[in-house]
Amino acid sequence: MSAPRIERREFLKFSLAAGGGLLIGFSLPGADMFATAQAQSTTVFMPNAFLRIGTDDRVTVIVNHSEMGQGVYTALPMLLAEELDADWNKIGFESAPVDPKYNHPVFGMQITGGSSSVWSAFEQYRKAGAAARGMLIAAAAQQWNVNPATLRTDSGAVFDGTNRKLTYGQLAEAAAKLTPPAEVTLKDPKTFKLIGKPVKRLDTSEKINGKAVFGLDVKMPGMLTAVVARPPIFGATMKSFDDSRARTMPGVRKIAAVPSGVAVIADSFWQAKMAREALHVDWDDSAMRTFSTNQMMQQFREQAKSPGTNVRREGDPDAAFAQAAKKIEAVYEVPYLPHAMMEPLNCAVDLRADTCEIWTGTQFQTVDRANAAKIAGLPPERVQIHTTYLGGGFGRRANPQSDFVVEAVHVAKVAGAPVKVVWTREDDMQGGWYRPAFLHAIAGSIDSNGNPVSWRSRLVGQSIFAGTMFEAMMKGKEYDPASVEGVDDLPYAIPNLAVESHKADVKVPVQWWRSVGHSHTGFATECFIDELAVLAQKDPYQFRRALLPKHPRHLAVLDLAAQKAGWGKPLPKGRARGIAVHFAFESYNAQVAEVSVDDGKIRVHRIVSAVDCGRYVNPGIIAAQLEGGAIFGASAALFQEFTFENGRLQQTNFHTFPMMRMNECPEIETHIVENNEKSGGIGEPGVPCTAPAIANAVFAATGKRIRKLPIRMTEAV
Amino acid sequence: MLSFIVNKQRVNLDVDPSTPLLWVLRENLGLTGTKYGCGMAQCGACTVHLNGEAVRSCVAPVSRAAGKEVTTIEGLSPDLSHPLQRAWIAEDVPQCGYCQSGQLMSAAVLLREKPQPTDENIDEAMTGNICRCGTYPRIRKAIHRAAGMMTKGEAR
Numbered sequence: 043m044s045a046p047r048i049e050r051r052e053f054l055k056f057s058l059a060a061g062g063g064l065l066i067g068f069s070l071p072g073a074d075m076f077a078t079a080q081a082q083s084t085t086v087f088m089p090n091a092f093l094r095i096g097t098d099d100r101v102t103v104i105v106n107h108s109e110m111g112q113g114v115y116t117a118l119p120m121l122l123a124e125e126l127d128a129d130w131n132k133i134g135f136e137s138a139p140v141d142p143k144y145n146h147p148v149f150g151m152q153i154t155g156g157s158s159s160v161w162s163a164f165e166q167y168r169k170a171g172a173a174a175r176g177m178l179i180a181a182a183a184q185q186w187n188v189n190p191a192t193l194r195t196d197s198g199a200v201f202d203g204t205n206r207k208l209t210y211g212q213l214a215e216a217a218a219k220l221t222p223p224a225e226v227t228l229k230d231p232k233t234f235k236l237i238g239k240p241v242k243r244l245d246t247s248e249k250i251n252g253k254a255v256f257g258l259d260v261k262m263p264g265m266l267t268a269v270v271a272r273p274p275i276f277g278a279t280m281k282s283f284d285d286s287r288a289r290t291m292p293g294v295r296k297i298a299a300v301p302s303g304v305a306v307i308a309d310s311f312w313q314a315k316m317a318r319e320a321l322h323v324d325w326d327d328s329a330m331r332t333f334s335t336n337q338m339m340q341q342f343r344e345q346a347k348s349p350g351t352n353v354r355r356e357g358d359p360d361a362a363f364a365q366a367a368k369k370i371e372a373v374y375e376v377p378y379l380p381h382a383m384m385e386p387l388n389c390a391v392d393l394r395a396d397t398c399e400i401w402t403g404t405q406f407q408t409v410d411r412a413n414a415a416k417i418a419g420l421p422p423e424r425v426q427i428h429t430t431y432l433g434g435g436f437g438r439r440a441n442p443q444s445d446f447v448v449e450a451v452h453v454a455k456v457a458g459a460p461v462k463v464v465w466t467r468e469d470d471m472q473g474g475w476y477r478p479a480f481l482h483a484i485a486g487s488i489d490s491n492g493n494p495v496s497w498r499s500r501l502v503g504q505s506i507f508a509g510t511m512f513e514a515m516m517k518g519k520e521y522d523p524a525s526v527e528g529v530d531d532l533p534y535a536i537p538n539l540a541v542e543s544h545k546a547d548v549k550v551p552v553q554w555w556r557s558v559g560h561s562h563t564g565f566a567t568e569c570f571i572d573e574l575a576v577l578a579q580k581d582p583y584q585f586r587r588a589l590l591p592k593h594p595r596h597l598a599v600l601d602l603a604a605q606k607a608g609w610g611k612p613l614p615k616g617r618a619r620g621i622a623v624h625f626a627f628e629s630y631n632a633q634v635a636e637v638s639v640d641d642g643k644i645r646v647h648r649i650v651s652a653v654d655c656g657r658y659v660n661p662g663i664i665a666a667q668l669e670g671g672a673i674f675g676a677s678a679a680l681f682q683e684f685t686f687e688n689g690r691l692q693q694t695n696f697h698t699f700p701m702m703r704m705n706e707c708p709e710i711e712t713h714i715v716e717n718n719e720k721s722g723g724i725g726e727p728g729v730p731c732t733a734p735a736i737a738n739a740v741f742a743a744t745g746k747r748i749r750k751l752p753i754r755m756t757e758a759v
Numbered sequence: 760m761l762s763f764i765v766n767k768q769r770v771n772l773d774v775d776p777s778t779p780l781l782w783v784l785r786e787n788l789g790l791t792g793t794k795y796g797c798g799m800a801q802c803g804a805c806t807v808h809l810n811g812e813a814v815r816s817c818v819a820p821v822s823r824a825a826g827k828e829v830t831t832i833e834g835l836s837p838d839l840s841h842p843l844q845r846a847w848i849a850e851d852v853p854q855c856g857y858c859q860s861g862q863l864m865s866a867a868v869l870l871r872e873k874p875q876p877t878d879e880n881i882d883e884a885m886t887g888n889i890c891r892c893g894t895y896p897r898i899r900k901a902i903h904r905a906a907g908m909m910t911k912g913e914a915r
Contacts, residue, residue: 111854111892165904242851247854249838250847252792252832256857267786292775312782344899384796384804384891433794433857434891467797662851666897670854673893695799696889705882707895715783 062091079177082734084665087214089177089222091143093122099211101126101200102134103167105654106144106152107159108405109137109245109668110383110435111670112725113663114159116166116243120659121160124236125171129198135244137429140407151408155440157435157627159722164721165228175219181216182208208680213286231657231718240662245431257403257430258464260390265460266295268453269314269469271321272303276474277329277549277690280304288320302445302688305453311464328691330549338548338686339375342481342502350500350542351520357538359485362496369496369579374484374566375750377683379477381555382699385433386470388429389450390462393418398425398454403432404446405440409511413444417451436674437554438633442510442695443474450602470695475618476684477555478504478546480525482566486536492578494589497537499529499566504546505507505555521545524554528563528626528730533590533596550686556674557729564730565737565751568622572738573747582738583609583621595654596623598715599632602652606713607634616640617647620738624733629655630715633672635735636708639743643756646676646708646736651728653712656719664724668712671728677702679733681752765790766834776822781805783821784831791861792832796889802879803888806861807831813868815887825909832860835867843867846905854892866902875906891914 088094094102103119114137123133137142143151146162148498175195182200183190185208194201199295210217231237248254273279283304285297293313297306304323308314339526363369388598389402391414398418404410416420434441439446450463465473480503481619487496507513516522521543524532529541555561575585585602590596591667600623604610607619616638623632651668657662679699685692746758762771765788774783779798784790785805793816796804800815807816808830809823835841839848843866846852853859861883869876869884876884883901890898 073848111856113854235913242848245852245854245856246848247839247850249853249859250832250863251835252842252860253788254856255791256794258795259785261789261791294760310782310785310786311779382891384802384855384889385794386796431857432855434855467799666851666854666894669896670893673895674891696797697799697800701889701891702893702895703887703889704885704895704898707893707899710896 047662055756087174087218089174089416090170091218092167093126093174094504095174095210095214095646097210097211097214099129099209100134100208101128101132101198102136104136104573106138106146107163108154108403108429108435108439110154110405110432110433110439112159112667113243113660114243115216115245116221117160117659117663118163119165119244120236122161122171123584125168127195127197128171129237130241132198133244137598140411140427145271145408153408153440154405155437156436157629157726161206161628161721161723168228169226172228173222176223176226177217177220178210178213181213181219183217195457208617215309218684220224225243225401226412238661241660242277243663254431255384256433256499257388257390257401258385258433260462262390262392262460263460266307266309266457267311267314268305268307268451268457268461268463269301269318269466270303270305270453270463271318271323272469272473273325273327275325275327275330276551278325278327279325281326283324284322288317291317291320296456300449300452300456301342302449302452303692305456305633307453307457307461315466327689333689334687335378335685339479340483342546343373344545345502345544346481346483347498350502350544351694353526353541353543359498359538360598361484362538363487363498367370367497369485369487370573370577371485372573372747372749374482374569374571376480376565377685377751378479378550378561379678379682380471380684381434381436381438382471382701383432383434383436383438386467387438387446388462389446390460391450391454392460393451393454398451398452398615399428400425401428401430403430403435403439403451404447405432405435405437406444407526410444410447413448417448417455418749436556437558437698438475441553442512445475467696470522471699472691474551475553477561478552480562482562483571484566485571486574488550488574488578492580494534494536494574497532498540498542500542500544501526501529502544502546504548504550504552526563527559528624529567531625532567533593533625534586535591536589543702547551557626557726559751560699560726560730561678564622564624564626565733567626569737569748570730572620572734572741581610581659586621586623586733595630595719596625599623599630599652599654600711602715603632603634603650606652606711607636607650609634616743618701618742620735620740620742622734626727626730629653629724629727631727631731633735635677635732636740637736637739637743637757639740644680644700644736644740644755645716645754646680647711648711649676649732649735650711651713651731652715653727654715654717654719655722655724655726655727656717661714665712666715668728671726672710672732673707675729675732676708676736679736679751679753683752724735761821761825762859763826763894764828765832772821774821776821779817780807780819780821781816782826784829790831790833794857794860796858801857801889802858803865804858804861806864806888808864808868809867809872813865832864835863841867842905842908843870843901846901846908849904850897850901852897852901854894858888858890862890862898866898866905870905870909874909876902889890
C-alpha cells in the first residue's frame, strides 16, 4: 500500500503535463493493472489530455469521470480505443487530475452526474483516439516514406499494403514529435469493433483482490485519522465541549472545534472514535428541536389543497374535472432517503503552506477544488484532487457545498499533519443531504368512453437547488425544475393538464439522489395512470399504449417489457404483474414487476426492464445498471425511509435503514431497444419505474392501492 | 503482544486487544481490501475468515484472533485463480466494488461447505452481505459458475 506502484518519474511527467506537481504514496485506480509492466514503461507519446502511449505498447486512457460502479473506466476507454484501433488487451486507465481540460463538455466543470458520462464523452474520447491514430499513421508513413493514405491500422499497429507492421509502441517516439491534427475523421459506426459489444470491465481484477484503492484506503506517511462530532440535530450549533477525558485517551493527538463540530484527531480510526465517545459536547439545538416528518407531511397535505406555482398548463383541468363522468384524487407520499453508499464518506488532506493535496472519492472535482481553496486560503491551482475509486456515489459525492471535502480541509488546518477524516456509518446516514420527501397530489378524470380528460398534479417538497450555486438553473422560474422533472413532461395525451409546484420551507439538507426528481414523479405518475386505467376498466398496459401515439420510444420500451414479461399470460396463483414506463436522463425505461403478497408481506419475484438509451457503448454495463437500478428502486419501494421526531433522525444504520438483500432479490431480466438515436443516460433511468411497477403489481394482486413509500400493506387503500 | 497468522504470515502486534480486527487489519497491517461498512455486523463488507469461518471483523475484537489464522481477500488467492474470482470476472460482477471483498469471503466459505449450493444455500450464506449497487443476480450466477468449475476439476 505504501509503495508507489506507478513509476514516479512517469507519474510526475504526466501530472506536470496536466498542470499540477504532485507526489503520491499509493496507487490510484488502474495503476495496479500494469504493476510490473509500468515499471519498465517509458511514456513518450501523449498527443492530448486523454491518453498516453508507451514504448511498451501500453495505452493509458485518462478518464475525466469518476468510477462509482457505473463502468466509466471501461466505457470511456472503449470509445477511445475504438478510434485508435488499439489492442484492447493493452488498454489501461487512470483517473484524471482536476484540470479544466477534463471538464464535462456540456456542464463546463469536472463532474460525474446526470447519467451523462458516456453521452458527453461519446465524441470527445473518440476524437482523442482518432487524433492519436492519425499521428501514428503519419509517423509510420514518414518512416516507410510512403503516402499515409496507403496505410491501415489494426490492434495497436500500423500496416502497409504488404503487411509490414509497426506497433504503436514502436511509433510512439516519432509520433510524439508530430503536431496533432486540427481535424479528425471518425469511423462509420458500422465498422465499430468495440463500441456496442459487451466488453468485460477493466476494473474487475483490482476489485476482487483487495487492491482497488477507495478513499477510505488512502494512507500517507505520517497521516492521522479524524472523526468529527457533528450536531445531533440539523442547524444545531456548538456551545461548548469538554474533552478532559477524551484528550487523555491513547493515540489522541488533538481535539479542536471546526465549523461543522468538534474534530477528534488520533493516530488511528478506532482511537479517534473511542475518544469521540468520551467527548462531551453541549449543543444549541433549538433551531429544529421540534421538527417531525409526520407534522411536515401534514403541512404538505394542507399546502397541496391550494394552487401552486404553475409549471405546465394545457386546457382547463379544474373545469374538466368538475364535469367529468368519473374521477379520482390520490395523494402520493415519499420519504427522505439517504444515498447510503457502501463506503461511508471520507476525505484525506495534506495541507502545506503553498499546496493542498486532497484524496477522495468525489463526483465534483471542480467545485470541491474551488471550495477547498477558499478554506485553505490558496488559489485553486494550488489545490489538487486525486480521485480514488468511489464506493458508490448516487449523487451524494457531488455536494454543492463540498461538505465532506471542506470539513476535511478545516480539520487539516488544525491537525498540522496529513489527515484523513472518516465518517462512521452513523455519521454518514445522519449527515444530511437526502433525497427530499415529497407529496404529490393528483386529481384526474375520464369520460364515459374511458378516455382521460383531465390531470392536475400538485407537488410539495424542498428544492435541491435553492441556496446552492445551482440556483441559477431556476432563473426565471418560480419553481425548482428538479422537483417536477418527470411530471412536467408527462407524455400521455390528456387534453386538460396542469402541473403545479409548492415550495417547502424545511431546513433538512437535501440533494440529488439517483434519478433525482424522477425518483418520486415516476412513482406518482405511473401509479396514477394505473388508477385511471382501472377507473376506465381497461388493461393498464393497453391504456398507456393508447395515450402515447406521439411517443414511439415510450411505446417501444413499453411493448418490449410487456412482451418479454408475458403481459396478459397466466401466472402461478397469488402472483400478479404491474407495469410502468418513464423517460429520464434522455433514456426511456419500462418495467414489469411480478409480485405476490402473503400475510401483508410483499415478495417481488421478477422484474423485466427494457431500455432505449439510443446508441450504446457497452450492453454488459447497461444490463448491470438496469439490474442495479431496479434493486435500488426496489429497496426504496419496499423498505426505506428516513423519519424525524423531535428534530432527531430515527434511523442510524442498516438495522433501521434496510437494504434489499440476496434472499429478497428478484430475478431481473434486461432488454435493450436497438436504434441509432443520440446516446442517453443509463445510471439513473433504471430507477424510477421500479416502485410504481411493484405498487401496481401489488394492486393487481390484492386490489389495494399503494400511495405511500415504503410500501406497507397496512397503509394501502 | 498479540500473535496470530494473517494470510499465512505470522504477525506480532502491540495493540489494544479490544480494537476490532477490521481496524487492525486495515491500519496496523495495511490490508485495506477488507472494508468498513457499518461497524455493527449488518452489512458484511468486513467479512474475513477466522480459522476458516466467516466472521464480521468490524465487531470481532482482535483478541479473538490470538493464536488463530486469519484470511483476508488479499489471501484468497495470489493471482485471481480462486474459482470465485474467475467466476466474478466471467460474470462481470462488481460495480463500485466496495462490498465485493466481503461477498467473496462469504461465498468462499459457502463453496467449501457446500460445493454444489442451491439457490436457497446461496440466500442463506449471502444474505448478510449488502450490495448497494445491486450486484446480487450476478453474484448468484457467479457462485453457481464457480461451483461448476470446481466440479469439472477446473479449480486450481
